[in-house]
Amino acid sequence: MSQDDEKLRARIMDAILELPRDQLLRLANIIAEENGERQLRPIAIQGIDEHAIPSQSDQSQSRDWPHAPVHRLSDHGTYLVTAGTLYKQHFFRSSERLDFLEGKLLQLARQYFWQLEAWAVFPNHYHFIAHSQPGSEPLNGFLRDLHAATALYLNRLEMMPGRQVWHNFWETKLTFERSYLARLNYVHNNPVKHGLVPVANQYRWCSAAWFERTATPAQVKTIYSFKTDQLRVLDDFEVLPP
Numbered sequence: 640m641s642q643d644d645e646k647l648r649a650r651i652m653d654a655i656l657e658l659p660r661d662q663l664l665r666l667a668n669i670i671a672e673e674n675g676e677r678q679l680r681p682i683a684i685q686g687i688d689e690h691a692i693p694s695q696s697d698q699s700q701s702r703d704w705p706h707a708p709v710h711r712l713s714d715h716g717t718y719l720v721t722a723g724t725l726y727k728q729h730f731f732r733s734s735e736r737l738d739f740l741e742g743k744l745l746q747l748a749r750q751y752f753w754q755l756e757a758w759a760v761f762p763n764h765y766h767f768i769a770h771s772q773p774g775s776e777p778l779n780g781f782l783r784d785l786h787a788a789t790a791l792y793l794n795r796l797e798m799m800p801g802r803q804v805w806h807n808f809w810e811t812k813l814t815f816e817r818s819y820l821a822r823l824n825y826v827h828n829n830p831v832k833h834g835l836v837p838v839a840n841q842y843r844w845c846s847a848a849w850f851e852r853t854a855t856p857a858q859v860k861t862i863y864s865f866k867t868d869q870l871r872v873l874d875d876f877e878v879l880p881p
């Protein structure tokens with residue numbers, strides 16, 4: 640499949656997720672007819688449960704969850720990214736604001752073809768590990784848009800137009816398998832390091848619960864067994880609970 644096809648497919652899938660029920664049923668009919676699968680049509684329709692269709696307001700359901708984790712370095716580059724707010728201020732200290740920041744990160748990663756492998760989002764900083772892929776936008780552009788969109792949201796909420804929200808970001812290209820896997824563990828479990836929860840999957844705005852849901856038990860066990868206390872990751876943030 641060409642890159643253009645991939646992009647088109649991703650755009651169509653995003654559009655389908657937004658469709659109201661009546662249009663979704665029409666589309667199911669069209670696909671059934673195109674494929675000559677008339678007998679599948681009732682299944683396609685029955686299979687659509689109104690309550691299973693995420694609504695705009697249901698943040699946890701409408702997340703742009705990444706594809707299942709791949710656990711290997713990308714030929715095109717795998718990066719650990721950390722960004723902090725200006726003076727480490729707790730700008731995103733509420734559930735709603737963290738939802739917005741995490742949601743934007745997931746949405747733009749998908750849109751710009753960065754495959755997220757681990758992430759943790761806090762009121763004053765975030766970390767993520769992502770793979771570059773063929774057709775990925777440059778990391779700078781991805782982060783510039785993420786920071787612009789989240790700063791605009793925050794400044795509108797607080798009526799502080801033009802205020803600087805983000806301080807900077809730091810990226811590290813990961814090139815060794817072991818250091819990559821150890822950093823995955825570090826990011827999944829970052830909410831525990833910052834003292835917010837006893838177990839990372841209890842923290843809503845990180846990848847631990849998603850990772851445990853999508854990876855095999857053996858993969859989870861392997862990655863969680865990597866030592867992280869000796870890692871040098873830029874992470875001197877005091878984090879207040881949301």
Ligand code: NI
Binds near residue numbers: 764766829874876
């Ligand atoms: Ni951190």
